[in-house]
Amino acid sequence: MSTPLYKRYVPPKPAMSLVAAPVSEAREIISQSSIPDDEKKRKREPSEKESAQRKAKKAKEKESEGSGNSADEQSASLKQTIAKDEQPTNSNLSLAAAKSKSEFAHVKNIKKRHKLEKEARKQKKAAERGLRPNGEHDAEQSLGNNESEIVEYRPVKANDGLSALNKAQQEDDGDDIAMQDVDEANIKEPEHTETQKSYDPSQSQPKKRRHKLEAAMKQPKNNDDDDEGENNHLKKHSSIIGKFQRAQQISSSLKAEPSHELAETGEQPVLHDLVPLPQPERFPTPEFVPEYSDLPPWLAQPIIVPSDSKTDFASLGLAADAIKRLADNGFTEALPVQNAVIPLLLPPGTPGAKFIAGTQDVLPDLAVSAATGSGKTIAYVLPIIEALRQRRHIGSLRSLIVVPTRELVIQVAKTAESLTKDLNIRVGTAIGTGKFKDEQEKLVRISYHYDPEGYANLMAKLHRQNYPPSSDTDEYETYLEELEQQNAKEDQRLNDALSGPVNHVPQYQSRVDILVCTPGRLLEHMSSTLGFGLTRLEWLVLDEADKLLDQQYDGFLATLHSSLEKERTIDEQDSRERFLRSRALWNEKHERRVRKVVLSATMTQDISKLVGLRLRRPKMLIVRGREADRNQGEGTINKSSGSTYELPRMLMEYCIPVGDGSEKPLTLIELLDSKILAANLLAKKPSEKTEKPETSDESMDSDSDSDISSVLSDSSSDVSSSDSSDSDSDSDSSSDSEESESSSDSEKSNTEENEATGMHPARAAFLADGSNADHRSTETPTVLIFTSSNEAAARLFHLLKALRPQWTPFLTTLTKNQSNKTRGRSSAVDRPSVTIATDRAGRGLDTIAGGRVVTHVVQYDVPRSVTSYVHRVGRTARAGRKGDAWTLYTHSEARWFLREVARTSEVRRVNEVEKVKIDVHDDSLRERYLESLAGMREEVFGKQDA
Numbered sequence: 001m002s003t004p005l006y007k008r009y010v011p012p013k014p015a016m017s018l019v020a021a022p023v024s025e026a027r028e029i030i031s032q033s034s035i036p037d038d039e040k041k042r043k044r045e046p047s048e049k050e051s052a053q054r055k056a057k058k059a060k061e062k063e064s065e066g067s068g069n070s071a072d073e074q075s076a077s078l079k080q081t082i083a084k085d086e087q088p089t090n091s092n093l094s095l096a097a098a099k100s101k102s103e104f105a106h107v108k109n110i111k112k113r114h115k116l117e118k119e120a121r122k123q124k125k126a127a128e129r130g131l132r133p134n135g136e137h138d139a140e141q142s143l144g145n146n147e148s149e150i151v152e153y154r155p156v157k158a159n160d161g162l163s164a165l166n167k168a169q170q171e172d173d174g175d176d177i178a179m180q181d182v183d184e185a186n187i188k189e190p191e192h193t194e195t196q197k198s199y200d201p202s203q204s205q206p207k208k209r210r211h212k213l214e215a216a217m218k219q220p221k222n223n224d225d226d227d228e229g230e231n232n233h234l235k236k237h238s239s240i241i242g243k244f245q246r247a248q249q250i251s252s253s254l255k256a257e258p259s260h261e262l263a264e265t266g267e268q269p270v271l272h273d274l275v276p277l278p279q280p281e282r283f284p285t286p287e288f289v290p291e292y293s294d295l296p297p298w299l300a301q302p303i304i305v306p307s308d309s310k311t312d313f314a315s316l317g318l319a320a321d322a323i324k325r326l327a328d329n330g331f332t333e334a335l336p337v338q339n340a341v342i343p344l345l346l347p348p349g350t351p352g353a354k355f356i357a358g359t360q361d362v363l364p365d366l367a368v369s370a371a372t373g374s375g376k377t378i379a380y381v382l383p384i385i386e387a388l389r390q391r392r393h394i395g396s397l398r399s400l401i402v403v404p405t406r407e408l409v410i411q412v413a414k415t416a417e418s419l420t421k422d423l424n425i426r427v428g429t430a431i432g433t434g435k436f437k438d439e440q441e442k443l444v445r446i447s448y449h450y451d452p453e454g455y456a457n458l459m460a461k462l463h464r465q466n467y468p469p470s471s472d473t474d475e476y477e478t479y480l481e482e483l484e485q486q487n488a489k490e491d492q493r494l495n496d497a498l499s500g501p502v503n504h505v506p507q508y509q510s511r512v513d514i515l516v517c518t519p520g521r522l523l524e525h526m527s528s529t530l531g532f533g534l535t536r537l538e539w540l541v542l543d544e545a546d547k548l549l550d551q552q553y554d555g556f557l558a559t560l561h562s563s564l565e566k567e568r569t570i571d572e573q574d575s576r577e578r579f580l581r582s583r584a585l586w587n588e589k590h591e592r593r594v595r596k597v598v599l600s601a602t603m604t605q606d607i608s609k610l611v612g613l614r615l616r617r618p619k620m621l622i623v624r625g626r627e628a629d630r631n632q633g634e635g636t637i638n639k640s641s642g643s644t645y646e647l648p649r650m651l652m653e654y655c656i657p658v659g660d661g662s663e664k665p666l667t668l669i670e671l672l673d674s675k676i677l678a679a680n681l682l683a684k685k686p687s688e689k690t691e692k693p694e695t696s697d698e699s700m701d702s703d704s705d706s707d708i709s710s711v712l713s714d715s716s717s718d719v720s721s722s723d724s725s726d727s728d729s730d731s732d733s734s735s736d737s738e739e740s741e742s743s744s745d746s747e748k749s750n751t752e753e754n755e756a757t758g759m760h761p762a763r764a765a766f767l768a769d770g771s772n773a774d775h776r777s778t779e780t781p782t783v784l785i786f787t788s789s790n791e792a793a794a795r796l797f798h799l800l801k802a803l804r805p806q807w808t809p810f811l812t813t814l815t816k817n818q819s820n821k822t823r824g825r826s827s828a829v830d831r832p833s834v835t836i837a838t839d840r841a842g843r844g845l846d847t848i849a850g851g852r853v854v855t856h857v858v859q860y861d862v863p864r865s866v867t868s869y870v871h872r873v874g875r876t877a878r879a880g881r882k883g884d885a886w887t888l889y890t891h892s893e894a895r896w897f898l899r900e901v902a903r904t905s906e907v908r909r910v911n912e913v914e915k916v917k918i919d920v921h922d923d924s925l926r927e928r929y930l931e932s933l934a935g936m937r938e939e940v941f942g943k944q945d946a
């Protein structure tokens with residue numbers, strides 16, 4: 001319901017002064033234009049004036065009841081109060097002006113509504129007067145006249161509102177005039193008004209706008225509905241603008257506050273850095289743990305073995321004989337992986353076995369993931385030996401252990417040999433370093449069996465080969481069949497028959513029960529060695545299995561499996577099988593069953609790869625440290641689906657930034673000097689430090705020089721091979737003839753070592769020391785430096801010799817291309833040892849330099865992958881001992897190394913990788929480095945022609 005505004009309007013008292021009149025008039029204008037707002041207020045709460053009037057009315061009523069004089073006085077005083085209230089104060093006025101500002105601002109909007117009307121009228125007028133349409137000048141003058149009327153005292157008109165509007169508009173236009181100024185302008189003398197203004201075309205635009213507004217204000221309001229709508233509109237907008245103004249006031253008062261404080265306290269403002277505002281602690285987003293798994297149950301729920309679960313071999317319930325053999329080798333306590341794996345692999349029903357007798361057909365294959373140096377070798381070798389002891393099958397290969405490198409073959413074979421001492425179990429190796437024929441003879445034995453009929457058949461076959469029958473004879477068909485089957489093995493058999501006694505046929509038997517080999521050499525024997533068969537195999541072990549599943553060995557597993565699943569020939573069958581088969585009693589139950597064990601420190605969980613292993617009823621066993629668990633956060637132990645690799649518990653990791661790598665060799669020297677060799681070298685006399693090589697014959701100089709020249713001279717072929725195969729593994733088919741001697745030399749030197757003391761002095765010291773001994777205080781440093789290729793190893797070797805000649809006696813290399821004579825040379829146990837190697841020494845190696853335990857690993861070149869890192873650093877801190885690993889990285893390698901290796905959650909470590917800064921202070925070393933670089937160039941490319 002809207003009340004007409006004039007009913008509410010209280011006209012000003014006639015007693016008001018002339019000066020006050022315009023003010024009150026302005027107030028009237030303001031109040032008129034702000035009626036809607038005041039109207040609201042009146043509805044809500046009576047104004048003071050009203051309440052005073054009410055009081056006066058009440059007093060009058062009382063007067064009629066009580067004494068008349070006092071009531072008169074009261075009434076008079078109340079009237080005075082009312083009149084006084086009506087006198088505008090300055091503050092009231094400025095408030096009113098503020099209101100008018102907002103409300104008149106709204107009026108601007110009205111012009112839009114009437115713009116078109118006004119334009120039409122103008123056009124019409126111009127047409128009537130015969131003027132051109134651009135009659136703005138007249139309009140301008142009329143505006144001037146209107147404005148001159150602002151100061152005249154007269155009843156409230158639209159023009160008065162317009163004058164206030166002008167003021168408000170000026171403010172809106174950005175002049176930012178204070179409200180008081182507006183009031184002052186309203187009460188100024190006529191000469192200060194705009195009547196004196198002449199028309200300025202440059203100001204035509206704002207004026208034009210004003211004209212439009214004024215025209216809008218002057219519009220006769222001939223429609224009541226329009227008025228009401230306009231009022232509603234005004235109400236709405238004034239409330240919106242009021243809201244905005246309040247918000248402005250609040251924000252400006254808030255802004256003003258601190259300056260007041262500063263003004264009061266006189267404190268200087270403190271400059272703050274752009275730091276993030278303190279935020280409430282973030283509520284951790286719970287990690288998404290899928291309730292389902294794409295993995296098969298054996299991978300999704302592996303057997304987790306805590307890495308601190310040690311126990312005595314005796315308490316495992318092993319046979320006394322086995323315990324004794326272990327003790328003879330210095331092993332009394334079973335390491336965690338041995339504790340878990342040995343009972344699972346022991347033949348069912350034997351002492352210490354987990355499975356009872358009669359369960360042979362349901363035994364699971366095993367995949368084992370345990371840190372480097374955790375003792376995996378004994379974990380599988382011991383049960384195999386125990387199984388072979390139970391049922392002797394003379395003359396057949398029953399256990400095959402495949403590892404990726406020759407060094408590893410020798411190492412595993414040594415462990416197996418040490419545990420089969422005094423047992424009638426033979427261990428063989430196939431590594432491709434010797435002559436193939438020699439290796440064949442070592443693996444397979446020929447015996448001759450009296451069989452005249454068989455002998456006659458063989459001779460006839462040989463005859464047909466040499467003198468093919470004519471195509472029209474019956475023999476021709478047979479000849480064609482034999483020709484199809486003819487291969488190297490068959491030729492060998494015929495030759496053997498020919499060279500054997502008359503009426504005797506050759507028979508072949510395996511000389512070894514356990515064969516340790518590299519995959520390449522294994523395939524060669526499978527295809528070419530007569531009598532070498534896997535049809536009677538009972539155990540297949542793939543150590544470093546993830547490596548063997550690499551693309552590099554593509555095809556190896558398929559060939560192996562096809563050989564394992566091949567039907568046995570009559571010759572390959574034993575008497576029991578022959579008997580059962582002859583009576584048709586042989587069935588699947590009796591079929592040969594190979595038990596598979598696959599192990600690695602970086603065992604893959606990639607099912608697409610594992611599928612290639614064709615495991616039966618597999619079980620995954622993971623050895624994990626609780627300390628690493630704590631570091632990784634709670635619940636990590638359950639996240640077994642992701643491939644995570646555990647580092648040795650006692651390993652300390654350090655990384656050293658080397659800038660752009662231009663001074664990397666110098667940083668390495670500084671590292672060796674200050675952190676690794678210093679203590680040991682300082683303890684020695686100067687004469688000992690510059691000790692010469694023991695014999696000229698074995699001189700590292702001559703050896704290594706030849707190494708370098710051999711490596712660098714054929715670098716075109718070598719570098720590529722070094723990057724592919726050198727890095728990790730062997731291609732066995734190569735170079736067996738030329739390396740045969742050195743191979744036997746190498747084996748000989750190992751045997752000599754064993755014969756003399758049973759084990760290397762360093763190894764003996766290690767075992768006597770106790771597993772937790774700190775090498776840093778008790779042991780002579782044995783350093784293994786990893787480079788990216790043979791060439792890099794040779795260069796570094798040369799540089800170290802040139803820059804630190806005193807290190808020459810204990811400096812050696814371990815690369816594929818060097819001869820076995822110089823490979824991993826043993827050095828005096830009280831002297832440091834520094835071996836420069838490639839990735840081929842990265843996997844599996846337990847000791848270097850003839851049996852020394854590695855105390856420090858230095859990665860001169862960053863590894864190619866996380867798995868490579870895990871295996872490299874794993875050459876130290878083995879079997880619970882302490883060890884240090886240092887990695888040098890350049891700027892360009894920093895991002896990858898720090899993210900993917902040093903801080904990855906893929907690697908579980910007890911201690912974080914520590915960053916160490918090593919500066920090169922020795923300027924003379926820099927000079928010598930430059931000189932030796934030039935020297936090396938001459939050595940590699942020969943003297944440059946001037």
Ligand SMILES: Nc1ncnc2c1ncn2[C@@H]1O[C@H](COP(=O)(O)OP(=O)(O)OP(=O)(O)O)[C@@H](O)[C@H]1O
Nearest residue numbers: 331333334335372373374375376377601844846879
């Ligand atoms: N029960 C034991 N007590 C003491 N030392 C042991 C025991 N078992 C094994 N070792 C020693 O631990 C070291 C590491 O063993 P092994 O080479 O089998 O480790 P690994 O797990 O195969 O390592 P990698 O993954 O690097 O090949 C060897 O020196 C070995 O002699």
